[in-house]
Amino acid sequence: xxxxxxxxxxxxxxxxxxxxxxxxxxxxxxxxxxxxxxxxxxxxxxxxxxxxxxxxxxxxxxxxxxxxxxxxxxxxxxxxxxxxxxxxxxxxxxxxxxxxxxxxxxxxxxxxxxxxxxxxxxxxxxxxxxxxxxxxx
Amino acid sequence: xxxxxxxxxxxxxxxxxxxxxxxxxxxxxxxxxxxxxxxxxxxxxxxxxxxxxxxxxxxxxxxxxxxxxxxxxxxxxxxxxxxxxxxxxxxxxxxxxxxxxxxxxxxxxxxxxxxxxxxxxxxxxxxxxxxxxxxxxxxxxxxxxxxxxxxxxxxxxxxxxxxxxxxxxxxxxxxxxxxxxxxxxxxxxxxxxxxxxxxxxxxxxxxxxxxxxxxxxxxxxxxxxxxxxxxxxxxxxxxxxxxxxxx
Numbered sequence: 001x002x003x004x005x006x007x008x009x010x011x012x013x014x015x016x017x018x019x020x021x022x023x024x025x026x027x028x029x030x031x032x033x034x035x036x037x038x039x040x041x042x043x044x045x046x047x048x049x050x051x052x053x054x055x056x057x058x059x060x061x062x063x064x065x066x067x068x069x070x071x072x073x074x075x076x077x078x079x080x081x082x083x084x085x086x087x088x089x090x091x092x093x094x095x096x097x098x099x100x101x102x103x104x105x106x107x108x109x110x111x112x113x114x115x116x117x118x119x120x121x122x123x124x125x126x127x128x129x130x131x132x133x134x135x136x137x
Numbered sequence: 138x139x140x141x142x143x144x145x146x147x148x149x150x151x152x153x154x155x156x157x158x159x160x161x162x163x164x165x166x167x168x169x170x171x172x173x174x175x176x177x178x179x180x181x182x183x184x185x186x187x188x189x190x191x192x193x194x195x196x197x198x199x200x201x202x203x204x205x206x207x208x209x210x211x212x213x214x215x216x217x218x219x220x221x222x223x224x225x226x227x228x229x230x231x232x233x234x235x236x237x238x239x240x241x242x243x244x245x246x247x248x249x250x251x252x253x254x255x256x257x258x259x260x261x262x263x264x265x266x267x268x269x270x271x272x273x274x275x276x277x278x279x280x281x282x283x284x285x286x287x288x289x290x291x292x293x294x295x296x297x298x299x300x301x302x303x304x305x306x307x308x309x310x311x312x313x314x315x316x317x318x319x320x321x322x323x324x325x326x327x328x329x330x331x332x333x334x335x336x337x338x339x340x341x342x343x344x345x346x347x348x349x350x351x352x353x354x355x356x357x358x359x360x361x362x363x364x365x366x367x368x369x370x371x372x373x374x375x376x377x378x379x380x381x382x383x384x
Contacts, residue, residue: 009338011334011338017337017338044319044320047316051316052316052338053174053339056358059358
């Protein structure tokens with residue numbers, strides 16, 4: 001089926017736009033929002049939706065093809081590849097683990113305790129779940 | 138479409154422009170790749186608008202050569218302008234004119250003007266063309282200028298500060314329209330802008346104008362970020378020497 005993909009690019013973020021795009025696709029595959037065999041929108045269509053230059057989308061697609069997340073079938077379009085789930089789960093977990101490492105490292109250098117951080121994580125987690133129940137993200 | 142499907146759409150060599158004793162551009166070289174969206178960035182007074190005015194044939198340089206779509210804008214201005222869409226930094230419109238009067242007036246100058254295209258871009262940009270231009274917001278005027286630049290299906294778009302002084306909603310509407318125009322047809326865009334976030338969305342190439350010439354060109358993600366963790370485009374611009382040129 002044709003994938004419905006909601007991409008948002010923040011040009012001010014640390015990652016360049018093409019990498020933000022690639023990462024959002026990886027996360028979408030990892031959460032099974034995109035499944036192997038799904039067809040992605042064309043580069044030019046997605047460029048208008050994500051408000052980025054078509055070559056930026058093209059670069060993200062090429063990177064994802066190299067990683068085995070996407071495969072292009074000439075004349076037919078670009079699809080989520082068969083082995084994509086495993087690749088994307090690993091990529092997503094690596095990104096999130098690194099953020100946790102950084103958080104713990106920052107907290108540690110600031111002299112906070114493990115308990116402080118755990119309290120904050122629990123509180124944030126509860127708020128998130130609350131949003132979910134209320135129909136948010 | 139074009140008679141020159143190969144090679145750069147804009148090719149400038151050794152360009153020199155002086156206003157009186159003031160040197161604005163000196164030995165400037167620039168090639169704009171066909172199908173690219175190239176952002177021309179630089180400090181205030183670096184000569185960006187001056188370069189655009191040379192390219193549309195509104196200003197004749199004292200030195201060097203410019204080719205736009207294979208034509209010399211200084212001698213073949215009308216033929217260049219027939220094939221490009223130009224959004225200047227401001228438009229002068231008689232006060233009695235409504236948006237649609239202005240479009241009807243401009244449309245008469247273009248053999249390839251299409252009423253259907255005009256309607257389509259008005260809709261894409263959500264412009265109320267019945268408003269008097271004098272009463273339009275800055276955003277609405279920019280949208281009007283963009284409709285006028287697109288309705289004759291130009292091979293190239295030249296945009297002079299299309300985002301300046303506009304809120305994010307209007308800036309995104311303009312970006313959407315330009316990207317939509319790229320979706321449907323091969324088209325080259327040369328854009329002057331100070332709005333780095335908008336440039337980083339819309340452009341794939343960047344040319345930095347400093348010291349009266351093009352100091353650097355390249356892919357925007359490379360020049361803009363010096364390969365991850367480096368300085369961003371804004372920092373690159375701030376680090377440029379200030380120039381004594383005028384606009």
